[in-house]
Amino acid sequence: MKKIGVAIVGPGNIGTDLLFKIRRSYFLDLKWVIGIQESEGIQIAKSHGIKTNITGLDPMLEDSEVKIVFDATSAAPHIANAPLYKAAGKIAIDLTPAAVGPYVVPSVNIDKLTEEPNINMVTCGGQATVPIVYAVHRAAGAEYAEIVACIASKSAGPGTRQNIDEFTQTTANAICKVGGAKKGKAIIVLNPAEPPIIMTNTIYVKVEKPDYQAIEKSVLEMVKQVGSYVPGYRLRVPPLLQNDVVTVIVEVEGKGDFLPKYSGNLDIMNCAALAAGERLAAAMSGQRGL
Amino acid sequence: MQKINIVDTTLRDGSHAVSHQFTVEQVKNVAAGLDQAGMDYIEISHGDGLSGSSQNYGWALCSDQDRLRGAAEVIKNASLTVLLIPGIGTIEDLEMAKENGAKAARVATHVTEADIAEQHIKFSKKLGLTTFGFLMMSHMESKAKILEQAKLLESYGSDVVYMADSAGAMIPEEVREKIAELTKNLHVPVGFHAHNNLGLGIANALAAVDAGATYLDGSLRGLGAGAGNAQTEVLIGVLEKYNQPTNIDFYKIVDAAEDILAPIATRPQIIDKSALMLGYAGVYSSFLIHTERAAKRFNLDPRDILVELGKRKMVGGQEDMIIDVAYNLFQQKQTEQ
Numbered sequence: 168m169k170k171i172g173v174a175i176v177g178p179g180n181i182g183t184d185l186l187f188k189i190r191r192s193y194f195l196d197l198k199w200v201i202g203i204q205e206s207e208g209i210q211i212a213k214s215h216g217i218k219t220n221i222t223g224l225d226p227m228l229e230d231s232e233v234k235i236v237f238d239a240t241s242a243a244p245h246i247a248n249a250p251l252y253k254a255a256g257k258i259a260i261d262l263t264p265a266a267v268g269p270y271v272v273p274s275v276n277i278d279k280l281t282e283e284p285n286i287n288m289v290t291c292g293g294q295a296t297v298p299i300v301y302a303v304h305r306a307a308g309a310e311y312a313e314i315v316a317c318i319a320s321k322s323a324g325p326g327t328r329q330n331i332d333e334f335t336q337t338t339a340n341a342i343c344k345v346g347g348a349k350k351g352k353a354i355i356v357l358n359p360a361e362p363p364i365i366m367t368n369t370i371y372v373k374v375e376k377p378d379y380q381a382i383e384k385s386v387l388e389m390v391k392q393v394g395s396y397v398p399g400y401r402l403r404v405p406p407l408l409q410n411d412v413v414t415v416i417v418e419v420e421g422k423g424d425f426l427p428k429y430s431g432n433l434d435i436m437n438c439a440a441l442a443a444g445e446r447l448a449a450a451m452s453g454q455r456g457l
Numbered sequence: 458m459q460k461i462n463i464v465d466t467t468l469r470d471g472s473h474a475v476s477h478q479f480t481v482e483q484v485k486n487v488a489a490g491l492d493q494a495g496m497d498y499i500e501i502s503h504g505d506g507l508s509g510s511s512q513n514y515g516w517a518l519c520s521d522q523d524r525l526r527g528a529a530e531v532i533k534n535a536s537l538t539v540l541l542i543p544g545i546g547t548i549e550d551l552e553m554a555k556e557n558g559a560k561a562a563r564v565a566t567h568v569t570e571a572d573i574a575e576q577h578i579k580f581s582k583k584l585g586l587t588t589f590g591f592l593m594m595s596h597m598e599s600k601a602k603i604l605e606q607a608k609l610l611e612s613y614g615s616d617v618v619y620m621a622d623s624a625g626a627m628i629p630e631e632v633r634e635k636i637a638e639l640t641k642n643l644h645v646p647v648g649f650h651a652h653n654n655l656g657l658g659i660a661n662a663l664a665a666v667d668a669g670a671t672y673l674d675g676s677l678r679g680l681g682a683g684a685g686n687a688q689t690e691v692l693i694g695v696l697e698k699y700n701q702p703t704n705i706d707f708y709k710i711v712d713a714a715e716d717i718l719a720p721i722a723t724r725p726q727i728i729d730k731s732a733l734m735l736g737y738a739g740v741y742s743s744f745l746i747h748t749e750r751a752a753k754r755f756n757l758d759p760r761d762i763l764v765e766l767g768k769r770k771m772v773g774g775q776e777d778m779i780i781d782v783a784y785n786l787f788q789q790k791q792t793e794q
Contacts (some may be wrong), residue, residue: 315774317775320570323573328570331573332549332576354545356773356775357573359570369778403781407784
């Protein structure tokens, strides 16, 4: 299969880590990295022979080889950029909280979103927990789902810190819209322990039919599926059922491409974005699945 | 002489001790008793703050809104106060609290994470609420770190900055030293929130006063997470003997504790082995009842769970990790057998 051309806009920590991941992809060809200033990310892109620009999107938008844009800027720039990507006929994978388009969690709903011009990667907590909520839901019906994400203080950037409500609200929305729960709640805790802890996620689901075997089978399958695109995604506590409440705990260790390994929260966003991009690329090439 | 301001948290921290099962009627009765005794601030929220009602922290019997509304009907002079922990509650909860009569809000973060409260403190100020910044688990950090974080809270507009010994793990000398660092370097008043896990709730409150704190927390009968808080009515009596005036009538507050609160407390507020371990191992006091439940569920000694939580340096809000630790210990035991 011919690789599909892609671009990264916003080569900060996330964007630069994503650069390394895309460089390993068999399906995506990183053509451009667009920043707003000379930076480590731009330097790294140049050193890999990738075209860069720090004075605007235009050269990338005009490049017809670029079909997919990964936007790792922040909410306001993405809102400004989204119509430009669309006008240039490029699909946007939005890693910011802007959520111009629908939420995507690759293991749950990417197949339904291959025609969308803009998809949003939810939050790190959403990528880690929504698959489990969905897995429990498809097996037992989710009345209510609640998640607790704990990340190392060092891996929470200023964007997250200045608007932590955005995390709880967006994740809770995705638990319902993508995970299928009737009601959702999300909690985030930052832990400053040294050495930094890896991301842990606890998922509680109040179910309609507490069929343990069906729930266990569905969750284990899902953990495997997420693990296929997030290498550090692991089950810590397999489904526990008490009355009608299922508890599952998963952890996410980062791959350590550009970001430290404890930043599983950042890694999973990029892994999920890459998986989404590869699925879209396959759809463009007229192929099914990967 | 400057009076010591008292924040009574029977109806917030004390909520842990009744597994968040306060009725609106009980809330009204306690709030009325506190108000009549001259209490300055009456804090009412789920134990884990607004929107704390959850699978992770325990479901409350009544909504935050209903409890606040009920209390607002009976409070004449005190400031109705709420607690919000960013990451659990959101600024919408502050709006709700304001609409239902709150006059003050306390925004609490782990001692190293003050910057996640900027959004909420500024919003609370904009709503016109008296706003407290509140640093939890202060036993875990140095006085320099606590000051750095307290200054952030001050810079966001906090009217008062609190240091909380959430694990009840501090001794008076440590409280004195850390509070002195704050009172010396901050422009806003400083407060202290004690837990009694090592039997030092009142002693630590006095140490804070010695170091210049002018706000203290207490709860009737000490009702609170772990072994509870500094016991409000005791604190008032002791402060009188300490020549530190408050606005509170000693007899009336004693009566409120005895006649209103005592009959509705559901478990003895004592330093039992698990509560003692919280203070000894430096574990968040709210973990107590959750740990007892997990110990029963997995047939373990609650002390083993608490010690492991302490080792892992779990912070407030990580109640879910109690299950993680208990499950792990359970697995280990199975393998050994």
